[in-house]
Amino acid sequence: MRNLEQHLVQYAMYHRDKRNIKTHLIGVPLIVFAVIMMAYVPIFELSGLTVTLAMLLITLAGGYYFFLSPTIGLMMVAILILGYAGVLLIHQGMSSGMSTNWMFYGFGGGLFIIGWIIQFIGHYFEGKKPAFVDDLIGLLIGPLFVLTEILFKFGFLKSLEDKIIGQAGACRN
Template sequence: MKTLEHYLSVYAKYHRDQRNIYTHYIGIPLIVFSVFCLLSKPAFTVVLGVLGETVLSPALLVWLIGNSFYLKLDSKLGLAMALVTAMMVFGAQYVAQYTVGPWLGISVGIFVGGWILQFIGHYYEGKKPAFVDDIMGLAIGPLFVAAELSFELGLRNHLKQQIESRSGPIKN
């Protein structure tokens, strides 16, 4: 399996303009949340005996698979991603409780809004989105946002240096 540094460095090559990164801070979470909203509509309540009950949906399956991948790449960023995306799945369950029209309108509206921000960022960047050349960019994008936010907080400086040595510095 490729390393965290590899995935983030490849993704970072498409994201060296600070304005593009800033649009991703909002756009990518919106897209992820909207996907969880869309995948939360077919939900099933499962009774767990004395433990109570829980709601199962395709959103939960995607959450498990995605966060297993993130945790395998890096335990700290993976844990942060698991917590943030767990809150998104929880919130998406509320959106999925609407009837089909409002649920779909809210979910698709958030999805489109997120992508508009992405394309505005890539306009500033002057480069196409990473997923155009490698579909893994869709999975790495949320982790990239988490990593970049950690860099802004002064964390993970060694990882930041590794990425910048492979992809170049961020242009302000």
């Protein structure tokens, strides 16, 4: 099983164009938020708490992220929980009938499509296919890549950034 560095190096090899990385800073969060939104489907009740598919996905993804890196994993879990809270607020704001469900999930679907359009524009600049085409785990690593890119911009995780650049190469304009 690959570690965090190996996953990020593999993902980075498909993302060396700065324009592509910039599109990912927008597209990936949109897609993640849309997935949380579309997975906001009640599954069962547990002591008065409605457990949704989104909660289960966040728990599973969060556990995997925590396994790869406790620190970055906790950051990702916090971000996912914030996304879930946002979805909850949107759902509560729209909850007034059956047609609202169609609007809610339609909005999530729209965000999902927009996020992927932005992603594919980035890969047009890159001249390479998305990482998940060769390895589906790339769908889970994308959000980690975005988070670490943001952390790199603020001067954090310099050693990890250097290792990724050393193996995947420097970014180009």
